[in-house]
Structures are given as C-alpha cells and as structure tokens.
Amino acid sequence: MTDKLDKAPAPAPGPAPAPYEAIKAIPVRHYGRWVSAVVVIALLGWLGYAFSQGNVMWSTVGDKLLDTSVLSGLWHTVLISVVSMALGLVLGVLFAVMRLSKNPVTGGVAWLYIWFFRGTPVYVQLLMWFNLALIFPVLNLGPIYKNNMVDVMSPFVVALLGLGLNEGAYMAEIVRAGIQSVDEGQTEASHALGMTSTQTMRRVVLPQAMRVIIPPTGNEFINMLKTSxxxxxxxxxxxxxxxxxxxxxxxxxxxxxxxxxxxxxxLTSIFSVGQFYLERRYARGSLRSLPLTPWQRIRANLAGFSNRGGNPA
Known part of the structure; x- marks a missing residue:
C-alpha cells in the first residue's frame, strides 16, 4: 500500500498566472509652482534693473572690499562679538543658576539683573556706559585701583560692557530653559549617587541641557554680530x-x-554653518538620523536629478 502511494503520479501543473500589467504613474501637474517661479524671477529681474539704473559706483564697492581700514574694522567687529558673547555666556550660566536657586537673595538679584538689561535698549545701555564719567569722574576702588573714569571707559570697554551685560540677561533665560528641560529624576539619581549640587549641574544637567541651549545660543550670537x-x-x-x-x-x-x-x-553665513555643525553634534543620541550636511544635500539633489534624467517615464 505504501509503495503504491509512493509511486502515485504528481498532479499536473496548472496554467501559469498571467503577469500583472505595469502601472503607469502619471505625475501631477503643479501649475502653481511654475506661476510662482515666473513671478519671483520677474520680481528679481525688476529689482536688478532698478539697481542698474541707480547712480551706484560698483567699481568702488569692489575696490574697497579688501581695503585695510575695512578689514581692520571687520576684525574689530568679530573680536567684540566673540568676547561679548563669551562674557554673556558666562553671566548667563551664572545668573540662570542663581535664578533657579532656592536662596531668595540670589534669586531676587538674578531676576533684577534680567529684568533691567532685557527691559532697556542696547543703544541706551551703550550710551550710559559711555557717559558714566559724568556722574563718576573717578573710579576709586580704594587701595586696589584708582583712575579717571574717562581713561577706564575706553571704547572697547564700553562696547564690551554694553553688549556683554545685555547678552548675559538673554543667555540667562536660555540656559534656565535648557536646565529645566532636563528631567528632575536625573538630579535625584545624581544626588543618590553622592554627587553634590555643583557636580550634578556640571556633569549631568548641563551636558544634557546643551541640546536645548545650543540652537538659540547660535541665533543670539548671529544677532550679536549684527547688533555690534x-x-x-x-x-x-x-x-x-x-x-x-x-x-x-x-x-x-x-x-x-x-x-x-x-x-x-x-560673517553671518560662516557662523551659520558653524552653528549647524554644532547643533548636529549635540543632536547625536536624541535623533534617529542626523540632518544632512550641506554637501550631503547637494549630492542627494544631484543624485535625484540624475535618476529623473535616466527615467523617461
């Protein structure tokens, strides 16, 4: 019986299934895109024509771009922006920690500092520092230091105080928001491991808060560059x-x-690129895929164009 079953003929194969018809994808026509592109090009052409009709000595613009006086002023702009931002960042971290402190005195002082420097224009603050000698002719710190206020308040010092102190108030709020974005369980776990409040802030809280602090800090620096x-x-x-x-x-x-x-x-373009890579670095671990770099975007766009060219359909 078993031998008969083993020798039974296999069932005849059925007819082959008919192949599926290829799907013809018809792209959607976006006429609005073409209309908007034509409008934008027309506006740009009109703007270029308007500037070409103006009495502008474009040769002077090209000649003076690399003038020694202009390059010296450019260096001074970068210097005062970087130094003022560094001062603002240090003050921002200090006053943010003071603002979050449970000590009512330090918290009140930090609130007053932020309230004053955020509530008055930068231009007014610069003029106040510049004319400080009108009410304090001599800076007298006792045996430590004594000098005429006019000599102390040089243009660089005035610019540094005016920009740095104002920036510190804004950075204090940015740093405070970054610190508060870290879960409180991280602080509790650090204290359970025997860390002090300072160690917890430096080793646990601030490194995690940098992901929130970096983007607005980059924007503040670019804004500082222009405000300078x-x-x-x-x-x-x-x-x-x-x-x-x-x-x-x-x-x-x-x-x-x-x-x-x-x-x-x-300058803003260069620092914007630096801000992008800094944000990308601190985004590691929080995003599943990091944003593409400018070069990677260019390669992806070129690859997309080449694929479209090879696909006539």
Missing amino acids: SLVSAVQYVDLLRATSNIGSAAGAVMEMYFVASVWYLV
Missing part, C-alpha cells in the same frame, strides 16, 4: 564705523554701506 554695529555710536571703530569714515571722506556713502552689508552677510 551700534558700538560705532561710542567711538569704537568696528566695520560700520570704518566703512562710514571712508564713505564720508570719499563721497561714496551708499557704496560703503554696500561693502559693510557684504561683509556682514559673509
């Missing part, structure tokens, strides 16, 4: 002051403003 143009009012020879001096002497005021604008755009 106000220091020309207190005799600090920054980029705007240097270009304005040349423009007044050479009779090319608008041309030198164009020169200053070009350099400000260059």
Whole structure:
C-alpha cells in the first residue's frame, strides 16, 4: 500500500498566472509652482534693473572690499562679538543658576539683573556706559585701583560692557530653559549617587541641557554680530564705523554701506554653518538620523536629478 502511494503520479501543473500589467504613474501637474517661479524671477529681474539704473559706483564697492581700514574694522567687529558673547555666556550660566536657586537673595538679584538689561535698549545701555564719567569722574576702588573714569571707559570697554551685560540677561533665560528641560529624576539619581549640587549641574544637567541651549545660543550670537554695529555710536571703530569714515571722506556713502552689508552677510553665513555643525553634534543620541550636511544635500539633489534624467517615464 505504501509503495503504491509512493509511486502515485504528481498532479499536473496548472496554467501559469498571467503577469500583472505595469502601472503607469502619471505625475501631477503643479501649475502653481511654475506661476510662482515666473513671478519671483520677474520680481528679481525688476529689482536688478532698478539697481542698474541707480547712480551706484560698483567699481568702488569692489575696490574697497579688501581695503585695510575695512578689514581692520571687520576684525574689530568679530573680536567684540566673540568676547561679548563669551562674557554673556558666562553671566548667563551664572545668573540662570542663581535664578533657579532656592536662596531668595540670589534669586531676587538674578531676576533684577534680567529684568533691567532685557527691559532697556542696547543703544541706551551703550550710551550710559559711555557717559558714566559724568556722574563718576573717578573710579576709586580704594587701595586696589584708582583712575579717571574717562581713561577706564575706553571704547572697547564700553562696547564690551554694553553688549556683554545685555547678552548675559538673554543667555540667562536660555540656559534656565535648557536646565529645566532636563528631567528632575536625573538630579535625584545624581544626588543618590553622592554627587553634590555643583557636580550634578556640571556633569549631568548641563551636558544634557546643551541640546536645548545650543540652537538659540547660535541665533543670539548671529544677532550679536549684527547688533555690534551700534558700538560705532561710542567711538569704537568696528566695520560700520570704518566703512562710514571712508564713505564720508570719499563721497561714496551708499557704496560703503554696500561693502559693510557684504561683509556682514559673509560673517553671518560662516557662523551659520558653524552653528549647524554644532547643533548636529549635540543632536547625536536624541535623533534617529542626523540632518544632512550641506554637501550631503547637494549630492542627494544631484543624485535625484540624475535618476529623473535616466527615467523617461
């Protein structure tokens, strides 16, 4: 019986299934995109035509871009921005910790500092520091230091205090928000391991808070870079002051403003790229996939165009 079953013929194969018809994907027509592109190109062309009709000496703009006075002012702008931002960051961390302290005195002092410097314009603060000698002719710190206030308040010191103290108030709120974004369980676990409050803040809380602190800090620095143009009012020879001096002497005021604008755009672009890579670094561990770098985006776009060209359908 078993042998008969083993020798039974196999069932005849059925007819082969008919192949599926290939799907023809018809792209959706986006006429609005073409219309908006034409409108934007027309507006850009109109803007270029308007500038071409203006009485602008473009050769002066090109000649003065690398002028020694302009480059010196550019260096002073970068210097005062970086130093003021460093001062603001240190003050921001200090006053943020003071604001979160359970001590009512330190918390009250931090609140007053933030309230004053956020509530008054930077330009007013710069003028107050610049004219401080009117009410304090001599800076007298007893046996430590004594000098005329006019000599102490040099244009660089005035610019540093005006920008740095103002930035510290904004950074204090940014750092405070970053610290509060860290779960309280992290602090409790650190204390359970025997860490002090200072060690917990330095080793546990701040490293995790950097993910929240870095993006607005980068924006604040770029804003500081542009706000630094106000220091020309207190005799600090920054980029705007240097270009304005040349423009007044050479009779090319608008041309030198164009020169200053070009350099400000260059600086903000460079620091924006640095901010991107810094944010990307601190995003590791919180995102499943890191954002593409500019070079990776270019390669992806080129690959997409090449694939479309090879696909006539």
